[in-house]
Amino acid sequence: MSGAKGRKKKKGIVYIPGDSLIHSLDPRTKLLLLIVFSIMSFLTMNLLVMSLIFACIMALAYTSGLFRKWMHSLRLVIPLILFVFIIDLFFSYEHSGIELFSAQIGFIHAYATEGSLYFSISMVIRLLIIAGFSFLFIMTTRYSDFVKSLQRMRVPHVISFSLGYALSSTTTLSRDANNVIDAQKSRGLEFDRGSPIKKMDKLLSLFIPMTVIMLNRSSQVSDAMQCRGYGNAKRPSLYRAxxxxxxxxxxxxxxxxxxxxxxxxxxxxxI
Incomplete structure (x- = not known):
């Protein structure tokens, strides 16, 4: 029992089953929402309008019943947010308003104004809009339903199958990587200690087993596809389209x- 309690929770962004409104939507509808929200974020630089769009996405996340997990998933884009904020703040072409900071760092001149601050904040919100609904889309959509919706939209079967297999493989590869890490730790290999250079040597003990696992799985998938006659039908039918x-x-x-x-x-x- 203690081993079951000690199991780690799934990492990353994965589909989480639910019975909310957004779970029940057709994947094509959610894909259209993602496209429209992304386009709206590029139509304006006004902070109030962009905040309104992001608030709408937050409301959708709240109605899905996954608000805490969704907020927790946004931590993955924090490094990118900080990078975008710093670059747009100090090295933006927007130099209107009062000067807030100016310094010469070597051959680089960092210069921040009210206009660059406004611009950097708007870029951060735009990033949150795109990443926020993208994460919500993944957390509320089965990859199999998404692939079926692509086939209904007349996307070539090879593309839809490849995309669906890639999405399904991410969870499998993550589980395999965790199993390899646990196996190496049980043999006394510590991934958390040591300098970054020493850690690169330790990554070989992860890279080689994962390469062997991926090659074996690709061979098994190829054999399974041949046994099922993949590619013989020009237009494969859909089960529960x-x-x-x-x-x-x-x-x-x-x-x-x-x-x-x-x-x-x-x-x-x-205006």
């Missing part, structure tokens, strides 16, 4: 109204 429901229609109507609101704010209110 996804279909748009009433929830999808209602969400699309709300999306259109929200898009009109955002465009109105951009063009008529915040």
């Amino acid at each position: 996804p279909a748009l429901g009433t929830d999808d229609v209602q969400v699309l109507v709300v999306l259109v109204l929200f898009l009109i609101l955002v465009l109105t704010l951009i063009h008529f209110v915040f």
Whole structure:
């Protein structure tokens, strides 16, 4: 029993089953939401409008019942957020407003103003909008349903199958890597100690077993595909093909109204 309690939780961003509204949506609807939210974030630099878009995504995450896990997943983009914020703050082409900071660091001149601060914050929110709904899409969508929706959209079967297999392999490879690390730790190899140079030597003990595992799995998948006659049918049929429901229609109507609101704010209110 103690071993079951001591098991680590799944790392990374994976699908989490649920019965919320966003879980029940067709993957094509959620993909359209992702595209529209991303496009809206590029249409404006106004912080209020971009904050409104991100607040809408937060509301969707809250209704999914995965708000805490979704917020926890955003930690993965913190290094990128800090990098984007610093670069846009000190090395942006926006130099309007009062000067906040100026320094010569070697041959590099760091220069920050109110305009560059505003610009860097807007870039951070834009990144949160795109990453936020992308993570929510992954956490509420089965990869098999997503692949079926791509096939319904007449995406070539080779592309949809390759994408679906790549998405399904991420969880498997993560589990294999954790198993290899645990096996090496049981043999006395410590990954957490030592300098970065010594850690690179230790990574060979992870890289070689993972390479062997991937080669063996690719051979098994190839044999399984040949046994099932993959590629013989020009247009493979779909079992339980996804279909748009009433929830999808209602969400699309709300999306259109929200898009009109955002465009109105951009063009008529915040000029």
